[in-house]
Amino acid sequence: MPDGNILGIVGEYNPFHNGHAYHLEESVKRTSATGVVCAMSGDFVQRGEAAILNKWKRAGIAVRCGADLVVEIPVFCCLANAGIYGRGAVKLLESLGFVTHLSFGSESGDIAELEEIADRLDRYDEEISRRISVLSRQGLSWPAARDRAYRDFFPDGSNISSSSNDILGIEYLRALHGLTPLTIKRKGAGYNDSVDKDPGAVFHSASGIRQALCDGRDISSMVPEECFRELSGLTSDALEIRAERYFQLVRYRILTS
Structure with a gap:
């Protein structure tokens, strides 16, 4: 077994950018980690989008930027x-x-606040879930419904952020059984x-960098050199042609189902 603190990080790296590099380096410093394991999405990422680079290239970039091991999160997750x-x-x-x-x-960037929200969501999971179902049927998105349901039960508590990283962070904390958590405050651009x-x-967002690539813009200052080469x-x-090919596959499946 490896000695010392081994750091786990969850990421999609779609693509790996300066913010990811900062998060990895800062996390290693704060934990005095002797090794880094990244749990990474495969060829398809959240919201069903195909990753801009395949999983092998993205894993290779992560390793060249400081990870020691990359493991793939199952696609159904x-x-x-x-x-x-x-x-x-x-x-x-x-x-x-x-x-x-x-x-x-x-x-x-507040681990105590996120842990409090996670604990409350666990303790009142059944009641909050029922309220989310009612609100969802009224047309609210799942994040908005959960935030409203949470505030209905805890009007004096902290709101559940609508920001993607806070939402994911709460879910990581709810799932933890033994790992020591820490959070690094996001710098620069927002998620979208x-x-x-x-x-x-x-620091730019991954979605912003992907759009800049599609627009033919120079993104060399937005990502580490190891990523820019790929x-x-x-x-x-090429990206427009790829998107059209995906559309044709989806269209075929819809027409033949």
């Missing part, structure tokens, strides 16, 4: 909601038997911000 994704990723890391810490990025919001920023061959024309 990646294509499900945040709760299933979070549980699947955490159970995968725990099943290895040598991971000691779990670090995740968050918009709040485009690069135009702050073109000169060091992305540099992806032209906007």
